[in-house]
Amino acid sequence: MADRLPGVPESVRAVPFPQSRFFGRFKVDRSADCINCGTCATVCPYGVHDRRAGWGRISHPRDWLCIGPECQVNSFFCVNHCPVNALSVKDNVMFPSLGDYRWSPRLIVSNWKQAETGVPPAGGMESEVGNSGGGFDEMSIAFPREPEADVQPASVDLRVMLNRRKEGERVEIGVPFYGGGMSFGSVGLSIMLSRAMACAAWNTFTCTGEGGYPEALVPYKDHIITQIATGLFGVREETIQRARIVEFKYAQGAKPGLGGHLLWDKNTPDVARMREAVPWSSLFSPFPFHSVYSVEDHKKHIDWVRAIHPKALVSVKVSTPTDVDMVAVGSYFAGANIIHLDGGYGGTGAAPEIAKKNIAMPIEFAIPKVHKFLANEGIRDEVVLFASGGIRTANDVLKAVALGADGAVIGTSELVAVGCVRCGNCESGRGCPRGIATTDPELSRIITSEWGAQRIYNLFHSWDFQMRDALSRLGLKSIGELRGRTDLLRHARLSKGAGRR
Amino acid sequence: MPYERYHIPTAPAPPKHAVIGKFKVIRDTEVCRSCGRCIRACIYGAHERKAHDDRAMEEPISCRCKNCFRCIQECPTHALTMIMNPEYSSLGDFYWEPHRFFAISYEAETGRIPVLGAGYRGPFGGSWFDGMWTDMSEIVRPTRDGIHGRECISTSVDIGRRPPFLEFGADGRVLTKTPSILEIQLPIIFDVLPDMQMTKQMMSVLSHAAAWLGTLCIAPMEEVMGVSPQHRPHVVPLVGERIREADVEALSSATVIEIAKGDGFEGILREVKEINRGALISARLPMAPGALDEVLSLCEYKIDAAHLVADRWGFEQQEEDKKHIRQSLRELHQGLIDRAMRDDISLIVSGGIAAAEHVPKSIILGADLVAVDRAMMIALECRLCATCTAPQICPVEIQNADHDWAVQRIVNVVGAWRDQLLEVMGAMGIREVRRLRGEIGRAMFVEDLEGEVFAPLFKDGGFHG
16 A cells, blocks of 8 residues: 555554443452452463552452453462452443443443454354344354365455446455444544544545545545435535545435434534534434435436546445335446445434334345345346444354345444443433543543544454454355355244254 | 414423433442542533532432443442442333333423434344334335424324215215214324223323313213313213213213223113214224124224223233234234225224334324323323322322323323324325325334245255254
């Protein structure tokens, strides 16, 4: 690659994580009986106990490194070695209050570990599914005993070509995922920069969302998609012209059929300037594009972008109604290069709870439906299908591809990497108390873009590793070979022989 | 008459008792040094110093906690812990889940649609109403932008029969005698509350709210005359097994009369008709197997509406193999269509309507309108703890609730539910709630999707032994 862009991480570097180190699955307690003998510090190989040089007392146990009560089978179990029985290891009572069904506490903690170290957590795939009880959480990858072919992880090809039409620029990404739209306003500038830097390092893309294109992002423009959504906030000729990919957001999975929401308290003067709106007023993007009521109108839209920027690839972000397959075909004939399906369980900065749960189908159903329909129409290989809306892990990306997508669009997992706990209070007040989904001058100082970029970089590194590993175990040479291979997936209830493990 | 668009005026009505929060923050006072870092860390104000002693920290105010873990990560002595609030987890039951209480209490307080950040947090699909998604329109189908008032979406519905066709005389005059129809502005009416809760005070609150909203409120016969005369037109007397002398006055002025369908139904019906020929008649019957035959027989009596009452969880009223209204309502609606009789009667359904989304979903399944009960009690802070037999131990002292406050809370919930109905219809591109009825094709069911999409994929794949 040519000159490195400022702030772009070059390799995995372990990053300290004070924002989440408070949290582990287990709780190690040291009672007042401790005599500070230091035995525990010498026996524990994970570094839970530590006596810092020059300190008389043992530091507070680093619970997040502990492997839990199961450790008792090991000869180095600290509890057994403590001469005064001052130690105990238990489940952390706080654990269930973290996260939710879809992002279970284990998933969040495993994401944090990856973001901190750049490698998957020990223990393998146990934390690869959440507790939602359906969709990806009921699927697993069926690894054969013997792979069909001998493929080395390093030689697996994860690249995805984003333009399958004959004409137009060849744009390729290095990993089978890119970042979804998050507007300036829904998240702060440092988060947008973190994402852009990490995506630049992995030769993939991130997206502006519907909130304008902050100047600070311009150096990373080759890795940023400009989104055009119904409110047209901050969309200008130059923001379209500098993007290699332009995304039309017709609908969003978290609020299908409704427009964007930015509640008034997050519309700070900075945000309002970017959006050319009045500060401290709620901004609702309309639904739908009032200029688009048919596929022909849709084509007019795409022609309009191509007139401004002839080389741009066009991505069409749509939600998942019953006729999502027709929408996809229509989009193809209107000239789209990428069809981006955003399933009902997608992320958002603010959306009515009723819409998240009840409107439009989950992505797991939409992918195979659209994939098959496009194949039957004979156009599957001329259009690129990306899926989003609940893609949390490397395994979710692989499952989405096996169901028929070319790749996935992610969002929440990047935010979890920089310390999101899924508390869901992004929408109002000063925004995110953890400094992510906020433009509050004080709160947004919590996260610096360099730190965030490294965390996201590390997460992607771990995903890259896991995907290469999985594909080689499946005997596949490239991510493209996995597309539509539902025979490599196993459904916990519906697969033949399910129930037997 | 000047044009007036229907609007529900909501206003803040803060709770009288602390809302039961999902999380509980515990401070280990042995370890806490009262340094106050948690006060700075928390942007929601869950931590405060003691009012009378600045040196010590107050118990954390858990109902303000929003689960961000800032105080916990920043506490220098690890003195703070967060757990799931056991009081929250034990609210309600498997159907009236704690998060339903949370949503209703927010709606009652603000009158607004609950909006939160981050994506959906619950289970994937679920049973009953939860295993059902509504449709939306984009690009290839027209859409409606009704949410912000840019386009008008009507939520008014009719109670009554519609003749399948009109007959005209040779002179062009309409010969068909058109039955009267009542139009109400909302597909939501208030049902009789469970016995112990249907006090005079609740009756007065519900009838006031019904009058305010332009909807109806079903009331036990003996309570009707206690309602203030200006709200009485919105009250639907519920006639039991016999009509007393004292009931005649109330019946003669009612617009809609509901008769519980029992043994003496025919006789009672005749009596009611004698007292009030013009009133619309609704028959109240349990949602149970055989409901279709019952409804068909009601059509023969030219009854205007059938009110099907499921149990509190929305299940059929019988001992075993209970179906949820998601299934039984759909079958009933389809059964009437198959006999070309759907427009001969309006269907009101009640029981198990616990959230805003249950309204559009019931209508999609075939109801004309829903009747709500317990949800309105929850709006008044009821915790469904069933201690009503002894009102003095009611944890929220519902019997002392202020009348105006209670009315406002109920109006707020209904206002928020209507707005959410508009959201769902706007997303689907439907402009009238009447057209939503029975639109099964605009809904997706988890078992259908699994059958259509997943079953063929996983039928023989995915197993390598």
